[in-house]
Amino acid sequence: MSLPVESKARPGSTRTGRICSELPQEAGGRMSLIDIGLGRLKLETVIHGEAGAPAILLIQGLGTSLTRWPASLIKHLVDAGFRVITFDNRDSGLSTRMDDLGLPDIKRLMSIPPFSWPFPAALRTLPIPYTLADMADDAVALLDALHIEKAHIVGASLGGMIAQLLVAYYPERCLSLTSMMSSSGNPMLPPPTPTALHALFAPLPAARDEDALIEDCIWRQKVLMSPGYPTPDEELRAMFTAEYRRAGFHPRSVLRQLATLLTAGDRRPLLTTIRVPAMVLHGSDDPLINPVCGRDTAASISGAEFRAIPGMAHDFPEALGPEFAAAILTAARQVANG
16 A cells, blocks of 8 residues: 655664665565665565554564564454554565674673673663664654555564654654563563573673574573473474574674663663553563563553463463464454444
C-alpha cells in the first residue's frame, strides 16, 4: 500500500522518510535484499502471507538471524490473516555488515567485570558505531520500502528494545506492540545469572573452524535453553550449522550490536508515551533477562498486559510458537476490536 504522507523522522535520525519508488516482487517466504533508503544499507527480508493483509513486523535480537523465528509462529500468524515480515537486522545474517563503521572501544567493553551489574554508567557515553535508535530507524525504513503504512510490531530480546523505540518514536506507523523476553532498561532491575553472563561474554574458542564454532554456539545456547522445552543437541547442531553456512561468522558485528544495548540507557520515560495495545511476553525461567524485567516493561506502558510462560527461558522453542502467536494476536485484535 502507498503511504498517503511521508512518515516523520525522529529527532537526530538520518532517515529521510522517503518511500522507495520500486516495490520488490513478493512471494510468501521468498528472500529479498531490500534497499531501505539509508545509504548503502540493505536488509535481508522474508515476507510470508498475502500482499495487502495487515502486516506484522518481527524484529530479532542480538546477532540473531530471521531464521530463528519458529515456523509454527509464522504459520499461525499467516493462518490468522496477517502478512508476516521477518528480516535480518543490520550486522546480522545476510543484511549489510557495518564493518566500515569500525568497532566501539573493545577494551572498555570487555573490561566489564563479568558478573557486575548494572553495567558501569560510563558505558552510556561510549562512542559507538550506531545506536539502538538507529536500528529502530532501519525497521521503519523497511516499512517505507515495502509501502506499509502501519504494522503490528513484535520484537524479542534486543529486538524487543528496538521494537519499544520504534513504537515510541513512530506511533503513527504502529498498530500494536509485543515485547518478548526484553527489558525496560531500568538500571535497578535484577541482573542475568552468572552462568548466563558467562555464556554471553566468554571468549571465543581458539579454533575458528566450522565444527569448533558450532560446538561453541551449542554450549552457550544450552545455558539459555528453556528447561520446559529442551531442544535436542542434534537439532541445535543442525540449526547452528545452517546459520553458519547461510551467513558465516561475524563476531565484530555482534560487538557493534552489543554496544547498542550497553549504551541504550533507561527507556521507561519513552515507554510511558506508548498508547497502542501492548503485550509483554517473558519466560519464567529466563536466566539472561530476568522475568522481573518484563514485568517492569509492562508496568511502564499504559494498559500493557504481561504474560509469563512457565518453563520458557531465553530461546524460541518450536512448541511455543502457537503460544507466542496467541499473545501477538491478542494485542493485534485489540486494534481490530477497538
